[in-house]
Amino acid sequence: MIRTIVWNEFVHEQENDLVRSIYPEGIHATIAEALAKDRGIVASTAVMPEEEHGLTAERLAETDVLIWWGHKAHGRVDDAVVERVVQRVWEGMGLIVLHSGHFSKPFKRLMGTPCSLRWREAGERERMWAINRSHPILAGLPGRIELPNEEMYGEPFLVPEPMETVLISWFEGGEVFRSGLTWQRGAGRIFYFRPGHETYPTYHDGTVQQILRNAVHWAxxxxxAWSDISDAPNVPVEQAPEKIEVKGGSLHRPGEEGYR
Amino acid sequence: MIRTIVWNEFVHEQENDLVRSIYPEGIHATIAEALAKDRGIVASTAVMPEEEHGLTAERLAETDVLIWWGHKAHGRVDDAVVERVVQRVWEGMGLIVLHSGHFSKPFKRLMGTPCSLRWREAGERERMWAINRSHPILAGLPGRIELPNEEMYGEPFLVPEPMETVLISWFEGGEVFRSGLTWQRGAGRIFYFRPGHETYPTYHDGTVQQILRNAVHWAxxxxxAWSDISDAPNVPVEQAPEKIEVKGGSLHRPGEEGYR
Amino acid sequence: MIRTIVWNEFVHEQENDLVRSIYPEGIHATIAEALAKDRGIVASTAVMPEEEHGLTAERLAETDVLIWWGHKAHGRVDDAVVERVVQRVWEGMGLIVLHSGHFSKPFKRLMGTPCSLRWREAGERERMWAINRSHPILAGLPGRIELPNEEMYGEPFLVPEPMETVLISWFEGGEVFRSGLTWQRGAGRIFYFRPGHETYPTYHDGTVQQILRNAVHWAxxxxxAWSDISDAPNVPVEQAPEKIEVKGGSLHRPGEEGYR
Amino acid sequence: MIRTIVWNEFVHEQENDLVRSIYPEGIHATIAEALAKDRGIVASTAVMPEEEHGLTAERLAETDVLIWWGHKAHGRVDDAVVERVVQRVWEGMGLIVLHSGHFSKPFKRLMGTPCSLRWREAGERERMWAINRSHPILAGLPGRIELPNEEMYGEPFLVPEPMETVLISWFEGGEVFRSGLTWQRGAGRIFYFRPGHETYPTYHDGTVQQILRNAVHWAxxxxxAWSDISDAPNVPVEQAPEKIEVKGGSLHRPGEEGYR
Structure with a gap:
């Protein structure tokens, strides 16, 4: 069983009638329901208003894959929670970042780049093309996926070169975008998936739902958990794999910690 | 002319007799002198005690490549200066991170990973092997470079897969380390170069100096400068490359800024 | 069940007393036995003297992962069989290339590089360091793996930058080598694993055997099978995803095949 | 001065009136003229009908960057010449592969993948988007480049993950394509550039010409030249960087060559 949390800032659904009409229980609920159709996935949810945004250390420690949707409230996400999420990704937790999550704190933190792009909210047609149609994230899906109405995101998308470019989108208005990208960071796998603007019913789409389920398995x-991944331990001379003797001067006393 | 700043926290040289005896004017001075032997490089220096650590916006705007040496005082580097450096790298400034700079704030910020490693201060022999001896960073150098005394850094080194693995080190005590790695982040090139522990005269070594000069040219x-690289501009419908009409609902009013 | 073939040229074991004493049934038999300890793996073998080297189209079509060991007889492997293997990798068959297989025809063909390296047959100590100890290929294994006697392979190893550097070796004589590397080619995953010189009992080592089993699962x-992966189909104008009209001159008549 | 050869199979221009009307002297002549506008580039040409296709060992040895255009006659290119070109790329010669050259023998040989794609000859609009507008190959150019009439190439494009994705194309008919990709193979840099169908005047376009000049500098x-890059030299025990003694059995007699 893969233990997942679908995280949502859960703001638009409460402030905007259109969004609420599409996702009455919240985007997180719709995605969690889609994940739960897979008997190998345990889908839970968490939203920003919960204490510690619903992402306590205990809960993250028992999570295999975290799905992140945020947009309007990126700035309100607590930095301590962000660091906790990032550390868990390094330790091996998978992370799936959706749509406007490109500007979320955890994603920017893990990429180390601006994560900027161009955008247009015109409900135009998006057509995603598979670069590797045999990639696990596309299992069972066609090499060409169309969404009738989506927000446009246009290149350049300021992220590091990915491990794999899985999907590239064509937009009716003339732009292109790398819509499915993977990275490895520490022991954790990251998948960015572009579609999912809150004013269109994208997460009700069966193909999109299958991609999310596939991505959970992949991630x-x-x-x-590689829990000491951020440590920088000293290897004392007497524990060196090969026998050596100290030469030259030293800065640290035996047993002293390194600087950070 | 390539305009460089050699940045040094400049702490050990003032607190430790051994380090001062090797670098009486500071590590930065020795490196800047080495760079200045190349007539195509303008070498300047900056140290932590200066106002804004000597890295004002004006000065960074006129810098092509920044070289970073830090160790004991990583935590004392001002976060605002770090963000400024990071933004300039994204815009196109090259960054060369040296040795213990693996734990510096700008490097960790740009990598998005722990940047941790194992270490031992025993003055052991280090032998660096070129993976691509025709790489510009190794111009004019042999495929095998030895340093008689260095601190050991051992894998795993927790950084993202690099664009290129340029050098891998063998250590007398039995470890290995990827000692020369490159990444592209936005418009900026980053080179991490492992050697340079402050208790050994590494930056007085002619081969090491040549690598630094080469790296400046490469970076x-x-x-x-790609000064708006962090912007996420809206592309209004009427400016779409292809003529389209708005379909479906919208969240943003025309001309409204995106959320961050 | 993962269907595997362990392929061996099977020459040294018949010509050399030392090798035969270590692998009396052939290297392939020892490896297949090791794989078969995993109930999820079906291990079969094939050797060069068989018709079509034991790698008929029918058999490859039913193979999930091919393991390749060759050394002395690379030049005698039939080019038609090589192309068949390569095509199957593109279609999705995993390929694990062992030790001296770095110069095998299928590996060179898939890499597009010289695949050269330096070597020394002195039975020296090899110590492999995990770069990502949480990689599936290292499941259940320590981050440091020692082999008491192995042939040395030294960098530079002339292969394309890998998708992941999984292992790097330290050698007693002073060299380093990237001992575990992965690539994706078409739908196929490739893993190169360095150890396995025929004059040492490397494939009898429990840790090496575990790596091979893990690699089979990973690959x-x-x-x-993406069986039409090498096709370059024409998309007729009337089947374009968007309605367009032909403009300008054409070279091909409607329905004509492209040139190759 | 950068010494270049623009190579062209030179078939369509002699067999097809339309192509001849656009490139009366051949595509190679138009491209060479465009390169020669840069005073740092020495532009020469070679065509298939010449002896050894105009690519003798002597001439390639004095070439810094080779530009390759082929389409109808891929199969007629001599394999010995292909191996010579490939070896020179490994040694450090840059290679720029244009348009239908995706199926040329040297490109397929260097990629190790099918290099297949989808295509449509409808003279539709192509719009290339810069992924990294500060890349040297795009120096002085806008982030969005339009060609009024081009052949469509559609993903999936079966090549290895590139070092950098420089350009992605949008097509009027609904497809996308990675139109500018870079790879490093041995000491050589490779750039694939998509546009240039022979029935449209693409190589007369000023922006396309600037990309070609930039790519020559980049490549x-x-x-x-790394002329022994394909060698696999033995490192005798007495020349090991560290003093070692032979342990265990050996296959090779001292001084014997390795197997290939």
Whole structure:
């Protein structure tokens, strides 16, 4: 069983009638329901208003894959929670970042780049093309996926070169965008998936739902959490794999911690 | 002419007799002198005690490549200066991070990973092997470079997969380390170079000096600064490359800024 | 069940007493036995003397992962069989290339580089360091793996930048080598694993055997074979996703095949 | 001075009136003229009908960057010449592959993948988007480049993940394509550039010409040719960087060559 949390800032659904009409229980609820159709996935949700945004250390420690949707409230996400999420990704938790989550704090933190792009809200047609149609994230899906109405995101998308370019989008208005990208960071796998503007029913689409389920399977790292991944341990001379003797001067006293 | 700043926290040289004896004017001075042997490089220096650490917006705007040495005082580097450096790298400024700079704030910020490693201060022999001996950073140098005494850094080194693995080190005590790695982030090129522990005269070594000069040439991006790289501009419907009409609902009013 | 073939040229074991004493049934038999300890793997073998080297189209079509060991007889492998193997990798068959297989025809063909390296047969100590200890290929294994006697392979290893550097080796004689590397080619995953010189009992080592089993799991692509991956189909104007009209001159008549 | 050869199979211009009307002297002549506008570039040409296709070992040895245009006659290119070109790329010669050259023998050989794609000859509009507008290949150019009439190439394009995705194309008929991609192979840099169908005047376009000039500068490796890059030299025990003694059995007699 893959343990997931679908996280949503849960703001638009409460402030905007159109969004609420599409996602009456919240985007997170619709996505979680889609994930739960897969008997190998345990889908839970968390939203910003919960204490610690619903992402306590205990809960994250028991999470295999985190799905992130945010837009209007990126700035209100607590930095301590962000660091906790980032650390868990390094330890091996998978992370799926959706649509406007390109500007979310955890994603920007993990990319180390601006994560900027161009955009237009015109409900235009988007057509995603598979670069590798045999990629696990596209299992069972055609090499060409159309969404009748979506927000346009246009290149340049300021992220590091990905491990794999999985999908590239064509937009009716003339732009292109790398809509499905993967990265490895520490022991964690990251998938960015472009579609999902809140004013269109994208997460009700069966193909989009299948991509999310596939991505959850892909993002799970079955290895035990690499919990000391951020440590920089000293290897004392007497524990060196090969026998050596100290030469030259030293800065640190034996057993002293390194600087950070 | 390539305009460079050699930045140094400049702490050990004032607190530690051994380090001062090796670098009486500071590590930055030795490196700047080495760079200045190249008539195509303008070498200047900056140290932490200066106002804004010597890295004002004006000065960074006129800098092509920044070289960073820090160790004991990473935590004392001002976050506003770090963000400024990071933004300039995205815009196209080259960055060369040296040795213990693996834990510096700008490097960790740009990598989005722990940047951790293992270490041992035993003055052991380090032998660096060129993976691509025709790489510009190794111009004029042999494929095998030895340093008689260095601190050991051991894998795993927690950084993203690089654009290129340029050098890998063998250590007398039995470890290995990817000692020369490159990344592209936005318009900026980044080179991490491992050697340079402050208790050994590494930056007085002619081969090391040549690598630094080569890296400065490699890291310079001659393109004009990409100063709006972090912007996410709206492309209004009437400016779409292809003529389209708005369909479906919208969240933003015409001309409204996106959320961040 | 993952269907595998362990392929061996099977020459040294018949010509050299030392090799035969270590692998009396052939290297392939030892490896297949090791794989078969995993109940999820079906291990079969094939050797060069068989018709079509034991790699008929029918058999490859039913193979998920091919393991390749060759050394002395690279030049005697039939080019038609090589193309068949390569095509199957593109379609999704995993390929694990062992040790001296770095110079095998299928590997060179898939890499597009010289695949050269330096070597020394001195039975020296090899120590492999995990770069990502949470990688599926290292499941259940320590981050440091020692082999008491191995042939040395030294960098530069002339292969394309890998998708992931999984292991780097330290050698007693002073060299380093990227001992575990992955690539994606078409729908197929490739893993190169360095150890396995025929004069040492490397494939009898439990840790090496575990790496091979792990690699089989990692290399399997569950997607159906991408059998038309090498085709370059014309998309007629009337089947374009968007309605367009022909403009300008054409070279091909409607329905004509492209040139190759 | 960068020494270039613009190579063309030179078939369509002699067999097809339309192509001849656009490129009366051949595509190679138009491109060479465009390169020669840059005073740092020495532009020469070679065509298939010449002896050894105009690509003798002597001439290639004095070439920094080779530009390749072919389409109808890929199959008639001599394999010995192909191997010679490939070896020179490994040694450090830059290679720029144009349009239908995706199926040329040297490109397929260097990629190790099918290099297949989808296509449509309808003279539709192509719009190329810069992913990194500060890349040297795009120096002085806008982030959006339009060609009024081009052949469509559609993804999936079966090549290895590139070092950098420089350009992605949008097509009027609804497809997308990675139109500018870079790879490093050995000491050589490779750039694939999509536009240039022979029935449209693409190489007369000023922006396209600037991209070609820029790419020539980018592709040149100033290092001396790495002429022994395909060798796999033995490192005798007595020349090991660290003093070692032979342990265990050996296959090779001292001084014997390795197998290939």
């Amino acid at each position: 799970k790292n079955p290895a035990p | 310079k991006n001659p393109a004009p | 399997k692509n569950p997607a159906p | 040149k490796n100033p290092a001396p």
